Amino acid sequence: MSQKVGVHVVACRGPGDLSGVQALIDAGDIDPRHIVAVMGKTEGNGCVNDHTRDFAATAWCHFLAPHLGCTAEAVHARVALVMSGGTEGVLSPHFTMFTRETVEAEAMHAEKRLVVGIAHTRDFAPEEMGRMAQVHATAEAVREAMRDAGIADAADVHFAQVKCPLLTSAKVDDALRRGAEPVTRDTYESMGYSRGASALGVGLALGEIAPERLSDAAVLHDATLHSARASVSAGIELEGNVVIVLGEAQGSASAFRIGHTVMRDAVDGMGVRTLLRTHFGLDAERDADAIASRLVNLLAKAEASPDGRVRGARHTMLNDSDINSTRHARAAVGGVLASVVGRTALYVSGGAEHQGPPGGGPVAAIVRMPSS
Missing domain, CATH: 3.30.1330.180 (Cyanuric acid hydrolase/Barbiturase, RU B)
Structure with a gap:
């Protein structure tokens, strides 16, 4: 038997809008009973009083409860719901859903899969x-x-x-x-x-x-x-x-692979280009159409460099009393990543304490592999 993971990115009109998820269910593209995790980007401020995260999580619990045959409160124990607030700049609110099912062992992939x-x-x-x-x-x-x-x-x-x-x-x-x-x-x-x-x-x-x-x-x-x-x-x-x-494992029946790198600072688009090229054989310019069709999502952390500089030049993100630095950082990194992959529905989360080097942050790419 093999684990088969599906990944779907769904746009939303607001933190409680799950119409896109319902459309996938109606089309037979997903079985809601197989949803094991959801990573959402909601359009709040990402700070203490950002209740869009709670709103989105609650909406998912009430949506999934009848499908899972449990109460809304019990959904939390069965599905990992991670809602990250803040879609500043060009970032688009969306949900990334992970489904998982056990299937009969299929022909072995040459490489590990998601x-x-x-x-x-x-x-x-x-x-x-x-x-x-x-x-x-x-x-x-x-x-x-x-x-x-x-x-x-x-x-x-x-x-x-x-x-x-x-x-x-x-x-x-x-x-x-x-x-x-x-x-x-x-x-x-x-x-x-x-x-x-x-x-x-x-x-x-x-x-x-x-x-x-x-x-x-x-x-x-x-x-x-x-x-x-x-x-x-x-x-x-x-x-x-x-x-x-x-992660990846040998014998997985998934159609996807995942790879990671670390952005050394908020403008390290080259690090992401290198990840796509070395791990997936995709050049950001040459293979733009392939990236558009095969890239599922980029998952990234963003942080205002704590020393107040980016590549030697002073930044003001830490001195802005009107807008928290995490919001500045999400907007900056979101813009850099969108310029590389030509997509704005990206999971960029602010606040990278001990997540990558100071001022930088981890990035992972999930890519659908060509059918053999």
Whole structure:
């Protein structure tokens, strides 16, 4: 038996618009019972008060519940829902759906193909967020998701998407009433701590970071620690982490492959061009038509360089009191990636703490392979 993964990108008119998904079901293109993960880009601000993420997740739960024969609340335990807020610049709101089914072993592909696995951590107490408790719980969830995907070698993991919680004023007050000190009392800052600890957990699970180098003090403070395959988005709509592992395995019956690279900074379009050429044999200019038809999505992290410079020139993203730096970064990286692949429905998530080098971030490409 083989795992067969399907990937579909669906545009939406708003965070609750699932008409495109219904159209795929009506056409017989997907069986909703096979949906195991959804990564959405919603059009909110991506900050603490971005309720478009919760809106989208709730819409998906109510949509899938009758298909799965469970309550809307129970959908969260069966489907990994990751909603990332912020579609600044040219980015287009959309959902990327992953279906998975077990099929009779088909003719072996010459190369490994796409597989997907999901897992959830327990809920975190407010004072655990941004600290080693979250690091270790995330690492174990990544390992569980690898097992769910059928991936034995961490080198075959190309992207580990995590959705993590953040602190609200109510959570901070709860911790203080119990005599516990949260990692920060600033709710916006808590997003970075939660993302950073989760990314370190991914790096720990994938063998990118030695366990002895990790500590509470390292989160957001040791810039030498990062994962080349972690992507983490924080949100108000959950209390624990949701993990989606995307990788490759021999024997997969999927029609897709996935590869990854790391953008060294926000304007590193060349890194993505190199990924497409070396991993998939696609030249961004020569094979523009093939990229248009075969590229499913680019999954990327974006960050305003913390030293205030991009290739030696000063940027002002960190000094703007009107627009958060994560919003600037999403717009910048989204524009760069769109210029390479000629597409704007791209999954670009802001805030890359410990996700790639400072100012840069991981990027993965999912590509449909030609029929043999």
